[in-house]
Amino acid sequence: MNQRIPVAVLGCTGMVGQKFITLLENHPWFELKELVASERSAGKTYRERGCWKQPTPIPEHIANTRIQSPQEPLQSRILFSGLDANIAGELEEQYAQRGHLVVSNARNHRMRPDVPLIIPEINGSQIELLRKQTTYQHNGGGIVTNPNCSTIILALALYPIWQQFGLQRVMATTLQAISGAGYPGIPTLDLLGNTLPYIAGEEEKMESEIYKILGTNNFKISTTCNRVPVLDGHSICISLQTQQPSTLEGLMHALEHSYADLNLPSSPAQVLQILTDPYHPQPRMDLQAGHGMTVSVGRLRTCPILDWKFTILGHNTIRGAAGAALLNAEWMTSNGLV
């Protein structure tokens, strides 16, 4: 692939937009050429806009790129969308009509029957839904989505078990990082030395999206979502009951060996890693596994009520957002849909 595919980031000033910029730096297939944000930001260079919150500097060529408004035409084939849900619905649709492939992290089109909601390792074949979109048929434009951050992390841990043993019931209690709430997000006054027992809409999203991804709702799922003072990294405490009898060895084997390597630039060597020290996984130490694309599984043990209990951890803005969309774009490209 000598010529890299030109791409744009929609919502480039937000937390997910910034992560797109970081992950696209030196990407072997995609070249970030255009930045789009609201009228308020348009016209400024990215450096002038002054929104950067990443621990590494703004890539130099991006810093000097002028931010475009949603009205301006774009040259890029693929648009990575980190748009806010309150505008993503309409804007992404418009871009698709103009012939762009929108790879979106926004929730708006996720449940549309003709929109792929994919995690390539799990339901990659659903990418073919793209061909059903009217825009794709007319001008090659369309929309591809990834699930909500907590859903992706949960789904990656559930899928091998579901595939091998079937699932009957899944209870999940999350401890979610603040970066998932965007910027400015949660005031320090609300979260310093504190936790919040509720994240609006999150439990509903987790429960409905997981069914669409697996293509079934023949098991029950119950979630409770908490916000904790952690920068990046969602932890999820899971109890589950399998449909077929399952053993600890069988479970560990399924978790470690179910996923084939996709051989895409953003796919990790291990989709899941099992940790045996009971003090793991923890955000501070296990978040960077697989450059943020590996989900860590720990504390695997029997549950006195359902069958098994364990705790998982994933990077919410990489595996759960920008990295997820990037992997979707790579998957779409490798499947000849671009």
Place this chain on the structure above:
Amino acid sequence: MNQRIPVAVLGCTGMVGQKFITLLENHPWFELKELVASERSAGKTYRERGCWKQPTPIPEHIANTRIQSPQEPLQSRILFSGLDANIAGELEEQYAQRGHLVVSNARNHRMRPDVPLIIPEINGSQIELLRKQTTYQHNGGGIVTNPNCSTIILALALYPIWQQFGLQRVMATTLQAISGAGYPGIPTLDLLGNTLPYIAGEEEKMESEIYKILGTNNFKISTTCNRVPVLDGHSICISLQTQQPSTLEGLMHALEHSYADLNLPSSPAQVLQILTDPYHPQPRMDLQAGHGMTVSVGRLRTCPILDWKFTILGHNTIRGAAGAALLNAEWMTSNGLV
């Protein structure tokens, strides 16, 4: 009660010991006269010892009290024990043999058949077990215990439901504060902007103690304990299934109206309070309810797997430790056992 009962604090330098000192200040029934700690602290005044970590100053008369070693004889009738588990077992036994009533927060004697493990609002009548202790029969000495901090908070929320509807299954996932780990406890390097998925021994204690308190093990309980960067206040996310059919109204009524007021100095006006704002309970705002003796209940809703889900919060070093022992001593006193 014109003459206050002289009391001592064992393990006076630790976090629970400090909380005993704070709560005993101006207590109407008990007068803190003696302080006991290890050889390393003995001989110093409490101020010289330099261990104080409370946000209010050391009470003046305590600051100048000389710390005694465990070898020295004590005058006090009641000894509040905040001793570490590695020494509490033997020392508490010795004090009982010397004729003292040890009201202990340590775990060592909790499961002994002749030792009351009580939460007065729930199983206060078990205080009569004290009469079975050989020491109590001989010289009036004995040991009374309260459960582990998470267990107390959980038990207070479960009891009205268990009493009214019976329980079949209880899943509990905790977000626990650092003060429960004592001092120095958890290094900042391990918990700043982080969470830990494991607390050694905690899940076992919660599961076994709850059965002893309720006097039955005919329901199943499964717990997962996490440590979060919160100073004080354990949150617990609960899903449960009742034995009898239950309604939301019935559940709320049980939670709000089951507990009679004990009319003891440390008993709160409300043992449980129900909060309807979904962002509550949270440690920063709801911890001080009932001077730390009220447990808050929020997010009450149906569970797709078991029957009900809700989140509770209690003060781990007050309702879950020093305040619990103090209430036990008040209960013991009002029952004529002192």
Place this chain on the structure above:
Amino acid sequence: MNQRIPVAVLGCTGMVGQKFITLLENHPWFELKELVASERSAGKTYRERGCWKQPTPIPEHIANTRIQSPQEPLQSRILFSGLDANIAGELEEQYAQRGHLVVSNARNHRMRPDVPLIIPEINGSQIELLRKQTTYQHNGGGIVTNPNCSTIILALALYPIWQQFGLQRVMATTLQAISGAGYPGIPTLDLLGNTLPYIAGEEEKMESEIYKILGTNNFKISTTCNRVPVLDGHSICISLQTQQPSTLEGLMHALEHSYADLNLPSSPAQVLQILTDPYHPQPRMDLQAGHGMTVSVGRLRTCPILDWKFTILGHNTIRGAAGAALLNAEWMTSNGLV
């Protein structure tokens, strides 16, 4: 004072407004009767408004009080203003013209020559400036202000030294709490495990207000303001040079004995307290001294460049804001100006 004076809180939904409500609960002289906030809040009861961020519950009678808009006439004689600076200037002026005494924490009128900018222990006599205000002469209305939070805390530590030895140079570096930034204030993403080296406008305010309070600018002051992840409590590291020769004993004597007790409901037993443990003062442990009205002084030692170095700590929303205004109102009342 059999009949308590009716008072109102302007900007009742903000952080300072909430602190006013907390401190006015059970006040012996003042009775909180009216609440005022913007149009957006007006008409709702205080509980419905849902802004409460204090660790204690909303006082019951306040919870059910209807919030009034700035257009509605008020019955209260004294209005405590926690208004935002962008509206305080005009609104406070209007209330004065309507005959109310506005005791304000806002910065807008602080530097006006006819407006008292007072800390009663330091320049209480300046309260007489009130008589020069046209409104006060016409209808008894007027404006009284307290300095910025950091300025108050700094001024209380400097004043005894300035009075006793004179001052030549003062270098001050602050570590300021987040509550000073109001709500929502600083995003968790900006401050969790982080510090910020700048607080807009703060250094200028500290440098100019201190001169007005002391009525002189014949010494030099240089400040650097940092934001740190602390909920309440501003720490200030000070180096200073006195005009007259000074000794450590003389300095300590001045700090401990300069302030007379004002005998007002909100004045603390000790305006300053000296701590000798080098690990103090610290926000977590020393903030509540004097119910938040005492400033703590620690680490007093010689400075290799100027004469003396020490670190102080004060409660920014009590001594530095709501408590400061309340003390001003008490002072004004006891001086027969109400």
Place this chain on the structure above:
Amino acid sequence: MNQRIPVAVLGCTGMVGQKFITLLENHPWFELKELVASERSAGKTYRERGCWKQPTPIPEHIANTRIQSPQEPLQSRILFSGLDANIAGELEEQYAQRGHLVVSNARNHRMRPDVPLIIPEINGSQIELLRKQTTYQHNGGGIVTNPNCSTIILALALYPIWQQFGLQRVMATTLQAISGAGYPGIPTLDLLGNTLPYIAGEEEKMESEIYKILGTNNFKISTTCNRVPVLDGHSICISLQTQQPSTLEGLMHALEHSYADLNLPSSPAQVLQILTDPYHPQPRMDLQAGHGMTVSVGRLRTCPILDWKFTILGHNTIRGAAGAALLNAEWMTSNGLV
């Protein structure tokens, strides 16, 4: 350099030891072959020891390396010492007598006249002191040290100014990260939502070491050291007076252009970077500059008392500890002393 030089890490289980392991991974000149820790750790593989606190996994070949005790002979030419000060004095001396070059981060030998205390960019020529060490003359063994973390960061910002304009007075107030206190270091109970106004011994070290590095004590320095809840990154608020007249432009030019590139594997492209956004430098965003080897300078402005004020930030365990020692070893190697 086809053959990499074999090196060992002394005190391999501590925080600095772990950082040495991280930085030596894939080092072009040095190959980490041996690990040394106390008797308690000796005999275990590094993975078994279970001390790892870094956000990246233990390098695989290190994880399986057996930890050696200080008694065992070492093959490595260079030993990186992250030993605790209570044992470093004697042990480092012993290793030097056995012919090893100890490149130490410990404070014990820093002030010895024949021991280089160096920051290569500032006083690299002092490396020649090594030749005066008796052990070096006999068997090539010796000791080379780097300053304390805060001192290095401060010295790097002061040196260009001192060199260009001379210095008369330097006031420095620090906000220091917890990683500087080692592990377990500071309990969460002491630092969550809190700051500490004192770091034992730190102010003395900063004041004395800076004189040795610059080879003069003809200016005055006064420091105040605070601990803040930040994981990595020391911030220092500086006010200073130059000997010669200085301008803002001159100062900025000196800061940006004084340092030549050493062209060593660990030397950064920029030793200092100047940031103009007043909200920078801050640990969360600027710490990784130059892979942790660049010191950031911000808030440069005039001081009403001395001449200039600014705030600097440096990575305390990289530029201030392990990276400093590694750079010293590279410098020593490139100067033909190994």
